Amino acid sequence: MRSFLRKWQDEVKKTFTGRADEVPDWVPKLAEGNDPGYHLPGSAIWAVHGSMSPIVAGIRTLLMQALHPGALAGVHEHSSFREDPLIRLANTIRWIFTVTYGSSEAAENASRRVRRLHEAVQGSYSDNLGAQRDYSANDPELASWIHLAFTDAFLTAHKIWGGAIPGGPDAYVREWAQAGRLMGVEDPPLTEADMHRQLDRWYESGELRVDGRVAETVEFIRNPPLNRMLRPGYRILFAGAVYSLEPRYRQMLGLAVPRLGPVALPVRLATKAVLAVVRLALGRRGPSELAARERLRRLGVPAANA
Structure with missing residues (x-):
């Protein structure tokens, strides 16, 4: 039993970091640098990203991003x-x-x-009216959709499965806007209400769509080539991501919250249980956070020991 648990733990670490035996080489470098960074302990960003809810949010983000034909292309x-x-x-x-x-x-x-890597990511696609449209991963408009899908997914998943957010949802949206700016987003939302208004504009614009390529992508996200030890837990996490979607997006993607006949299955509770098990495998504080705290202590930032 202990050998099985160790193998399972190694597979979890490998899935999220690419390595099972040690942390990636970029992680210790987070202890380097001569300033505190954009976000500190006690911030909304640290609360959300330091929890387990981003695991579900990541799946939800991929589903949402697939609705934009340029992003999907x-x-x-x-x-x-x-x-x-x-x-x-x-x-x-x-x-x-x-x-x-x-x-x-x-x-x-x-x-x-990342933006340098995105320079080569460009081409064209046919929009919903049949016109050819150019796309570029560094285009501010496309970057805006990616940022909105990310922010909405991470905030929503944390509201369902995470704890309190210092400053509330608006603080998370406002703080993560800096990440959007770094990626070329020209008008990132600064409040939860503004984020929803921007998402509504995208939905009403008619630019989002579902086609065969989207269906193929959704099926891949539903059944990725994971180690068989992780598949049962992943199926629950995928169901959690679907549960967290707004009904209009679930309908577009052809997805539904699992049911047993007329009875909805306890997806929310099951997802919470899986995230708790993953937390046991990864630890309360990840190596990235620990490296950051080491830098902050070196710089004499009071929040380092919070």
Whole structure:
């Protein structure tokens, strides 16, 4: 039994960091730098990103982002997500945690690195009216949709499965707007209400759509090539992501909260249980947060020991 649990724990770590035996080489570097960074202990960002709710939020983000044909074209035409989805996941986690926990210089460098990689991600797609539209991963409009989908997913998942947010939901939206600016978003929302208004504009614009490529993507997200030890838990987390979606987006994606006949299954509770087990595997504080606290203590920031 102990051997099984150790293997399961290693697979969880490998899934989120790319390594089971040690932390990625970029994590200890978060202890470097000569300023506190954009976010500190006690912030809304640290509360949300330091919880387990981002695991569900990540799945929800992918589902939401798939609704934009430009974003989806970029993934299908310029990504190896089918062959090695864990590399893409690990790179995304690296950027999120660097912006969350790193110095301002580290956050800016990480964002520039991603934007450089995005320079090659461009092409064209046919919009809902049949016209050819150019897309670029660094286009501010497309970056805005990606930022909105991310912010909404992480905030919603935390409101369902996380704890209190210092300053409330508006604080999270306002603080994470800095990440949007680093990625070229020109008008990131600063309040939860503003975020929903921007999402409504996208929904009403007619630019979002569902087609065969979206259905293929949703099916891949539903059944990614994970180690079989992780699949039962992932199925619950996927159901949790679907549960957290607004009904209008669930309908667009052709998804539904699992039911047993007329009875809705306890997805919310089951997701909470799986996240608690993952927390046991990963620990209360992750290595990125610990490295950040080491930097803050070196700089004499009072919040370091909070």
